[in-house]
Amino acid sequence: FLPPQEISRSSYSQELAFPRDASRNALPYPSYLRLDLRGSRGHQSNFFFKGPWLSGTDMLFTAEPRNIHHMLSLNFGNYPKGPEFKKIFDVLGDGILSVDLQLWEDLRKSNHAIFHHPELLELSVRSNTRKLKEGLVPFLDNAAHENIIIDLQDVFKRFMFDTSSILMTGYDPMSLSINMPEVEFGEAAETGEEAIYYRHFKPVILWRLQNWLGIGLERKMRSSLATVNRMFAKIISSRREEICRGECGRSMDALTYYMNVDTSKYKLLIPTNDTFIRDVVFSLLLAGRDTPSSALTWFFWLLSKHPQVLTKIQHEINTKYDPTDLEKLVYLHAALSESMRLYPPLPFNHKSPAKPDVLPSGHKVEANSKIVICIYALGRMRSIWGEDALDFKPERWITDSGDLRHEPSYKFMAFNAGPRACLGKHLALSQMKMVAVEIIQKYDFEVTKGHKVEPVPSIILRMKHGFNVTVTKNI
Numbered sequence: 001f002l003p004p005q006e007i008s009r010s011s012y013s014q015e016l017a018f019p020r021d022a023s024r025n026a027l028p029y030p031s032y033l034r035l036d037l038r039g040s041r042g043h044q045s046n047f048f049f050k051g052p053w054l055s056g057t058d059m060l061f062t063a064e065p066r067n068i069h070h071m072l073s074l075n076f077g078n079y080p081k082g083p084e085f086k087k088i089f090d091v092l093g094d095g096i097l098s099v100d101l102q103l104w105e106d107l108r109k110s111n112h113a114i115f116h117h118p119e120l121l122e123l124s125v126r127s128n129t130r131k132l133k134e135g136l137v138p139f140l141d142n143a144a145h146e147n148i149i150i151d152l153q154d155v156f157k158r159f160m161f162d163t164s165s166i167l168m169t170g171y172d173p174m175s176l177s178i179n180m181p182e183v184e185f186g187e188a189a190e191t192g193e194e195a196i197y198y199r200h201f202k203p204v205i206l207w208r209l210q211n212w213l214g215i216g217l218e219r220k221m222r223s224s225l226a227t228v229n230r231m232f233a234k235i236i237s238s239r240r241e242e243i244c245r246g247e248c249g250r251s252m253d254a255l256t257y258y259m260n261v262d263t264s265k266y267k268l269l270i271p272t273n274d275t276f277i278r279d280v281v282f283s284l285l286l287a288g289r290d291t292p293s294s295a296l297t298w299f300f301w302l303l304s305k306h307p308q309v310l311t312k313i314q315h316e317i318n319t320k321y322d323p324t325d326l327e328k329l330v331y332l333h334a335a336l337s338e339s340m341r342l343y344p345p346l347p348f349n350h351k352s353p354a355k356p357d358v359l360p361s362g363h364k365v366e367a368n369s370k371i372v373i374c375i376y377a378l379g380r381m382r383s384i385w386g387e388d389a390l391d392f393k394p395e396r397w398i399t400d401s402g403d404l405r406h407e408p409s410y411k412f413m414a415f416n417a418g419p420r421a422c423l424g425k426h427l428a429l430s431q432m433k434m435v436a437v438e439i440i441q442k443y444d445f446e447v448t449k450g451h452k453v454e455p456v457p458s459i460i461l462r463m464k465h466g467f468n469v470t471v472t473k474n475i
């Protein structure tokens with residue numbers, strides 16, 4: 001994150017403006033989102049940031065589909081996450097989100113196997129259904145009855161933490177309940193995500209020194225990490241004990257799967273090593289908790305601003321809803337995609353070439369240099385999405401014959417693109433649809449007057465002040 005004064009002191013390859021008044025959904029965004037939203041030519045989709053001398057903070061920002069396709073698909077082998085990424089995301093250890101090469105391949109293949117396993121899919125539907133019935137509905141009923149203001153973002157985070165934890169660890173932390181217990185893990189994860197965000201834009205030596213001295217966000221980062229490690233130590237040791245006692249008749253969750261993973265097939269996985277298990281499951285838990293809750297928050301905020309879209313979704317639910325076939329809800333799917341185009345839960349991605357290369361835009365990139373893909377800006381480029389790029393229009397996702405329109409992932413990058421595309425996309429979409437249907441069918445909600453909506457500088461696009469609403473029951 002670069003404060004405005006630092007931006008003006010630094011040299012850019014061109015002047016980049018953020019036209020606040022140009023976007024109906026405009027918000028005061030951090031610097032990495034400031035690609036020219038009016039941009040209609042390739043060269044406006046890239047800029048090179050030159051940081052202070054020897055600080056190691058030079059980086060190329062890009063929101064150009066040709067470059068993205070080149071790095072994430074065509075020339076994937078030359079664009080690992082890289083050693084710098086591994087340092088910045090050191091808290092993830094050897095989880096799938098931060099590793100490269102053979103270990104990533106083993107994790108990717110084993111993750112793919114588990115995410116397509118019928119038992120895990122069944123566990124996902126069961127836990128979502130139960131959490132709606134026993135967590136979300138009683139909570140919202142109570143809020144409606146008591147007429148109290150609730151933070152819908154917090155509610156979504158709790159819902160996703162509980163369901164994601166059931167899926168990944170087999171354990172339900174029960175964080176979504178009327179008395180809203182303190183969620184140590186959630187606070188720790190969010191502090192960590194903010195600290196990691198700032199690490200992207202600071203010299204490594206500086207944040208490492210701050211971490212070592214225990215200063216500022218890095219101090220909080222250290223205590224957050226201790227919280228996460230404590231939680232995992234408990235979960236892992238009690239599962240090992242259950243396995244020893246032969247009590248592991250539970251249905252498939254990621255923790256159980258990785259403790260019994262077939263090492264003749266996945267040679268680099270170490271099921272007997274607790275640190276390794278912690279790394280693998282922690283990444284999955286984060287992936288499953290933070291992104292769908294961010295997506296749902298922005299989605300409901302957009303609905304509050306576009307009642308005509310809400311009416312269409314209600315009509316679709318009333319006429320086509322079939323709980324066993326959520327694919328029938330085409331308009332709801334389109335509205336969710338449109339919301340993630342404008343508000344991608346992960347607003348940027350980081351790449352680092354292994355060898356020097358020239359991008360399709362003509363930019364030369366050195367080995368180990370930093371490239372930031374601006375997913376947020378990509379979703380708002382008029383050159384890509386047309387003159388109405390800044391409008392919330394689910395219709396753009398629907399073909400003349402009423403089917404969903406497919407957009408290439410280097411254009412709609414909310415779920416990443418290429419061999420590292422999100423593995424949880426279908427699980428996440430089903431889950432978000434279930435939550436959306438439940439709320440839209442049963443409740444009306446109103447955003448609290450004067451509530452300020454702005455993003456927090458973090459690697460996840462969250463609302464800084466939460467999303468305060470009141471709800472009323474409509475059935």
Ligand code: HEM
Nearest residue numbers: 096287288291292295345346414415416420422423424428
């Ligand atoms: C709206 C919801 C979601 C969005 C927008 C999303 C987006 C993404 C993105 C952008 C990446 C690339 C991250 C990177 O390379 O640094 C990613 C990777 C991944 N996601 Fe998701 N995700 C979502 C939900 C989920 C869920 C629910 C799960 C698991 C249950 C999941 C599992 C994963 C995994 C395992 C990867 C790593 C893939 C790899 O590196 O090979 N995601 N996701």
